[in-house]
Amino acid sequence: MKTINAELLQKLQWRYATKVFNKKKKISPENWDVLEQSLLLSPSSYGLQPWKFIVVENESLREKLKPVSWGQNQVTDASHFIVFATLKELKAEFIESYIDRIAEVRGQLKESLSGYETMMKKNIVEGMKKDYVFHWNQRQAYIAMGFLLETAALLEIDTVPMEGIDPKAYDDILGLTNSDYGTVAAVALGYRDEADKYAEAKKVRFAKEKVIQFLK
Amino acid sequence: MKTINAELLQKLQWRYATKVFNKKKKISPENWDVLEQSLLLSPSSYGLQPWKFIVVENESLREKLKPVSWGQNQVTDASHFIVFATLKELKAEFIESYIDRIAEVRGQLKESLSGYETMMKKNIVEGMKKDYVFHWNQRQAYIAMGFLLETAALLEIDTVPMEGIDPKAYDDILGLTNSDYGTVAAVALGYRDEADKYAEAKKVRFAKEKVIQFLK
Numbered sequence: 001m002k003t004i005n006a007e008l009l010q011k012l013q014w015r016y017a018t019k020v021f022n023k024k025k026k027i028s029p030e031n032w033d034v035l036e037q038s039l040l041l042s043p044s045s046y047g048l049q050p051w052k053f054i055v056v057e058n059e060s061l062r063e064k065l066k067p068v069s070w071g072q073n074q075v076t077d078a079s080h081f082i083v084f085a086t087l088k089e090l091k092a093e094f095i096e097s098y099i100d101r102i103a104e105v106r107g108q109l110k111e112s113l114s115g116y117e118t119m120m121k122k123n124i125v126e127g128m129k130k131d132y133v134f135h136w137n138q139r140q141a142y143i144a145m146g147f148l149l150e151t152a153a154l155l156e157i158d159t160v161p162m163e164g165i166d167p168k169a170y171d172d173i174l175g176l177t178n179s180d181y182g183t184v185a186a187v188a189l190g191y192r193d194e195a196d197k198y199a200e201a202k203k204v205r206f207a208k209e210k211v212i213q214f215l216k
Numbered sequence: 217m218k219t220i221n222a223e224l225l226q227k228l229q230w231r232y233a234t235k236v237f238n239k240k241k242k243i244s245p246e247n248w249d250v251l252e253q254s255l256l257l258s259p260s261s262y263g264l265q266p267w268k269f270i271v272v273e274n275e276s277l278r279e280k281l282k283p284v285s286w287g288q289n290q291v292t293d294a295s296h297f298i299v300f301a302t303l304k305e306l307k308a309e310f311i312e313s314y315i316d317r318i319a320e321v322r323g324q325l326k327e328s329l330s331g332y333e334t335m336m337k338k339n340i341v342e343g344m345k346k347d348y349v350f351h352w353n354q355r356q357a358y359i360a361m362g363f364l365l366e367t368a369a370l371l372e373i374d375t376v377p378m379e380g381i382d383p384k385a386y387d388d389i390l391g392l393t394n395s396d397y398g399t400v401a402a403v404a405l406g407y408r409d410e411a412d413k414y415a416e417a418k419k420v421r422f423a424k425e426k427v428i429q430f431l432k
Contacts, residue, residue, distance in 0.1 A: 033221075
């Protein structure tokens with residue numbers, strides 16, 4: 001039996017940005033459940049989860065998304081296609097809904113969380129510029145993207161994170177335009193096609209010395 | 217033997233934002249190697265890796281970082297402390313260094329990559345606003361943060377991602393102010409202290425229906 005260390009290293013090397021998916025191979029419900037949990041359990045600043053993960057199952061919607069994704073085939077061919085959307089703003093009501101949830105999950109009185117609530121409202125709702133909040137929320141969603149991609153690799157599920165998409169057109173197609181959420185990126189998941197020659201290409205990374213610096 | 221599915225779910229539930237680290241327990245070199253590889257192998261847009269991971273081993277530097285981190289003890293008490301920094305801009309020279317690296321790793325002639333080089337320079341160096349590039353690079357680093365946090369959990373290593381830091385003060389202390397890189401966040405890693413009552417707190421997540429939406 002391989003150690004978890006060896007398995008992690010092997011799977012992180014195994015993954016690559018999949019260009020061609022096998023249209024016929026679908027992710028099993030058991031594996032899908034773990035992928036969903038990776039998204040749900042992903043950490044975020046203050047635990048706020050300022051995101052929504054939109055799983056586009058509708059084939060005609062996926063056909064519509066393709067031309068606003070540089071025509072990339074992964075949008076329609078992958079087993080699953082998840083659009084990452086984040087809150088455009090963080091309003092007081094959202095903080096309150098989060099406080100309600102803490103109280104509910106932990107069986108606490110809301111009043112006992114009033115200090116935390118006030119602090120978050122002061123720091124975020126009043127203290128951050130709107131434009132900054134938007135970028136900040138997007139960053140948080142990328143932690144969840146990391147969780148999703150690593151979990152998929154461990155389950156031997158192929159993925160490709162996609163930023164080459166038109167977020168505004170996505171918002172229109174997915175009905176987000178007048179909502180609190182906006183598209184930031186997408187991830188296609190499924191199984192690589194045998195014809196995908198990119199699977200064999202050597203992974204290109206800078207030398208460790210360029211990327212990791214030790215201050216001794 | 218547990219399946220990888222069960223193990224993943226259990227470890228994702230196990231992790232939490234560690235408040236109190238055991239000062240005496242250190243991450244082994246074998247585990248550290250896997251954590252480093254998670255950072256190095258993390259994907260990024262175009263594969264550009266617009267980041268630097270600064271491992272602060274120097275104790276007096278960590279003492280200096282603590283007051284500009286809301287005085288949080290994790291900065292000094294964790295086994296390892298990694299500062300995430302990203303490129304403030306993406307210049308033509310950086311794209312060229314990446315093209316050089318692709319040519320080196322894959323044994324290709326640089327000339328064969330000139331189309332890719334031109335496309336990246338057009339889209340990124342010329343096509344993106346400076347301010348956007350900065351946020352974009354920060355987002356990429358958060359994918360790597362996701363990889364690091366999930367890998368650590370699988371190795372039963374505790375972590376806390378830290379955004380409650382003063383990036384400008386970090387830049388000064390770490391000598392980044394006049395460099396191409398700027399601090400965005402940090403992660404402390406090590407082992408939880410028995411006294412950390414947060415380890416027992418129930419994880420608070422919104423209901424799945426609020427966060428994951430299916431478009432059928």
